[in-house]
Amino acid sequence: MTEKKIRVLVAKPGLDGHDRGAKVVARALRDAGMEVIYTGLRQTPEMIAEAALQEDVDAVGLSILSGAHMALAPRILELLKANGQGNVKVFLGGIIPDEDVPQLKTLGITGIYGPGTSTEDIVRDVRTSVLGEPAV
């Protein structure tokens, strides 16, 4: 029997055209032994939810630099729930103003990461939240 692999979708919703950060995170998750499904730029919330469903992922990582996170992130959470994937952990990276953080967390975003966050922190958070272990 194969051990359970953590599967993570890394997606870049919205119109901004930089996916360097998303790629760095994707590689860090891979180096931590996870299977990362990378979908590329300019994904709509519908495309992201569909990919999450087809790939049966445990977590979704979103990179949003455009400032549209208050529109995109809640919509993606809503679609995941509608598809029966409310248990999927959603992480958000990008330029997120402090005042938006509480609301995003209330809506169900598991972790929020600004520029300069170490990838180790992200990897650890993904792992502990998916495996249901308490964060250390």
Add this chain to the structure above:
Amino acid sequence: MMNLVEALLAGDRLALSRLLTQVENDTQEGRSALNELFTHTGKAHLVGVTGAPGVGKSSLVNQLALHYRKQTNKSIAIIAVDPTSPFTGGAVLGDRVRMRDLAGDAGVFIRSMASRGTLGGLAHATAAVTQVFDAAGFDIVLIETVGAGQAEVDIARLAHTTLVVEAPGMGDDIQAIKAGILEIADVLVINKADRPGLEHTERALRGMLEMAHPVKHVFQHHGKIEVVESPIGAQENTAQFWVPPIQKTIANDGTGIPELAESIDKHVRYLESSGDWNLRERSRLETELDALIQDTLTTQFRSSLPEEKYDRALVLILERKLSPWEAVKALMNGRKI
């Protein structure tokens, strides 16, 4: 509540996705699902797409699926396999990047798979995942794998139709083609036909096709090797013999895709008219059955054998006091060692 198998058969996509995970992980639930689903399999046309990294396999799969969705009513499942890092066990699966045109179409289901452990394991998992899609009622299953030795041969054995993809300028001696690729190719695709060097690649492939004929198809049948040979010098397809056609495509803009799809359709008709479909099916299932028998017998035998006895035999073999064959005989007959 419906169980996953019932939900899958009723068309529930989340149930399908979750079962794919169970099957890929080879869990108890996955295994029993495969048992239940098996009677629903055997209908899908399995198409393998293989070739070196970067030749445009994912882009081609995208275009082919688009074509089928526009021209036919057929539903399409895509299995895209990428390598697992041998150092970390992780993988970045990026084939979906090239398949964004297919988003939002309920008649398409894309699943990325990491190659994970052993080659044999990959073939096993791919075959199992394919069966789930087949049972779920998908008409065509496109299986993308990186062309590399044994994995390629295994996928070819799984698929009814195998496309081998080349691109101009990918190494002029075309090493990949030499490595027995003509034995597994049902259709040869030269993608990136917009690139310089097209004529050279085409000439090389044609030369090889001419030299390779008659093409021998080798099948296992009741442990015997059966060879079906096409007539010497055959250059054309007939109801009984198939010469792999060469199709030129530009996967970025769809040039050559209708012609490629037509080749694939022709191959299906050939498989049906020649009896090759049944022969391939039979040989594939026989291989699977043999592997299962081996597995089951080994597990059964080892569980009834005291560990110390096995270890003693191993030590005697190591010391060259007993040959492995004698050891097996002794162990099987319950003789003292």
